[in-house]
Amino acid sequence: xxxxxxxxxxxxxxxxxxxxxxxxxxxxxxxxxxxxxxxxxxxxxxxxxxxxxxxxxxxxxxxxxxxxxxxxxxxxxxxxxxxxxxxxxxxxxxxxxxxxxxxxxxxxxxxxxxxxxxxxxxxxxxxxxxxxxxxxxxxxxxxxxxxxxxxxxxxxxxxxxxxxxxxxxxxxxxxxxxxxxxxxxxx
Amino acid sequence: xxxxxxxxxxxxxxxxxxxxxxxxxxxxxxxxxxxxxxxxxxxxxxxxxxxxxxxxxxxxxxxxxxxxxxxxxxxxxxxxxxxxxxxxxxxxxxxxxxxxxxxxxxxxxxxxxxxxxxxxxxxxxxx
Numbered sequence: 001x002x003x004x005x006x007x008x009x010x011x012x013x014x015x016x017x018x019x020x021x022x023x024x025x026x027x028x029x030x031x032x033x034x035x036x037x038x039x040x041x042x043x044x045x046x047x048x049x050x051x052x053x054x055x056x057x058x059x060x061x062x063x064x065x066x067x068x069x070x071x072x073x074x075x076x077x078x079x080x081x082x083x084x085x086x087x088x089x090x091x092x093x094x095x096x097x098x099x100x101x102x103x104x105x106x107x108x109x110x111x112x113x114x115x116x117x118x119x120x121x122x123x124x125x126x127x128x129x130x131x132x133x134x135x136x137x138x139x140x141x142x143x144x145x146x147x148x149x150x151x152x153x154x155x156x157x158x159x160x161x162x163x164x165x166x167x168x169x170x171x172x173x174x175x176x177x178x179x180x181x182x183x184x185x186x187x
Numbered sequence: 188x189x190x191x192x193x194x195x196x197x198x199x200x201x202x203x204x205x206x207x208x209x210x211x212x213x214x215x216x217x218x219x220x221x222x223x224x225x226x227x228x229x230x231x232x233x234x235x236x237x238x239x240x241x242x243x244x245x246x247x248x249x250x251x252x253x254x255x256x257x258x259x260x261x262x263x264x265x266x267x268x269x270x271x272x273x274x275x276x277x278x279x280x281x282x283x284x285x286x287x288x289x290x291x292x293x294x295x296x297x298x299x300x301x302x303x304x305x306x307x308x309x310x311x312x313x314x
Contacts, residue, residue: 071229074206096236098248101229103236121233 004143005049006090012153014161018057018092020147022049026084041082043116046108047073050118054092054104056149058122061097063164067134071101072121079114086110100124137170190242195310199303202237206230214303221299238306244313251301251309253279257294268292282308 011019024041026032031039051070059068082088088108095103101123108116125134135143141163144150153161163171169184178184190198200214207224220226226234235246249255253276256262262272273289283305288296 072233074233096239098232100248101232103233121229123229123232 004052004147005045006052006147009053009147009149009152010089012057012060012149012161014153014155015057015061015097016094016156018053020049020053020090020092022088022090024082024084024086024088031084039084041086041088043076043078046078046082046088046116047076047118047120049088050090050092050106050108050116051120053090054094054106054120055122056144056147057092057094058097058102058104060149060153060161061094061102062124064137064140064167065164067125067129068102068122069125069134070120071123073118074103074121075117075119077117079116080110082110082115088115100126137167138174141167141171190311190314192307192311195307195314196303198241199238199307199310202234202241203303203306206233206237216302216304216307218303219299220301220303220306224303238310242310242314244310246313250279251306257297263294266294268294268297280305280309282312 006020006022009018009020011017024031026039030042030045034040034042055068055070059066062068088110090106090108092104092106095105097103101121104120104122106118106120107114108118144163144167150161150163155161162168170180172178172184173180176184196216200211203209203214203220203224204211207220207226207230209224213224215223218224220234231248231252235248235251238244239246256272256275256279257268259272262269262275268276273285273292276283277285283301285300288300
């Protein structure tokens, strides 16, 4: 199973707000294994989906240069149980972003019904946590494209947003099979 | 906007309860944020954000956490803040009581210095 807990972005405004949807299906393992006979979506995975929505909002604000991790769930309130067939709309809003991290508030809705509310604190990992990268840049960009992020993303000025150059370069190297140690040349 | 000392204390108490998940009776004036209330480094981001929201002010992180001084080769020697460094800290943090820290100024102990009262004095200087 891939650790992707959102299906698609439907709105993304750089540095401000992101909206993603998650379709809950009975085919998913977490539903039939968690409490057999009473198939519901675990709340922890709803927090994870909101964290993926919000974490990408935080990461994009820094050009995906920072290593962004969920550091703290300040608040998580659930108003109803989620069942197979439900479609969750996750909305994340960036409340504050600083050098060492960011605060995001988020909601999950089913239609117009408020299902959950969270407050999340993200950290930017610094050198104390080593230099290991969290995602290979070309795979990360592939993931962003799978989520349709750049189909809907706009800058804070309302212009269409594009992937940052360092991710595009890594993607080009993958297609051209050129190592990062050599200058990128078009063939 | 002016706040009385009691109002500042009440709001700081609410912020710390929300950010650290502690009870109001744990938030005593002399309680240290790290040692007594269990704050971790990431909690300070949360605390600063909530204080800004609550009081409608801006708090540059360096005013509350003078990391630049504590990591400076000029002001730290052998893991201790030098006398010149202590002078800098006092100037930067007039709201904090550094008298105890001054007697054995180990950098590693600095994180556990800030008390609820210090935080209230800091806020009072900003509002």
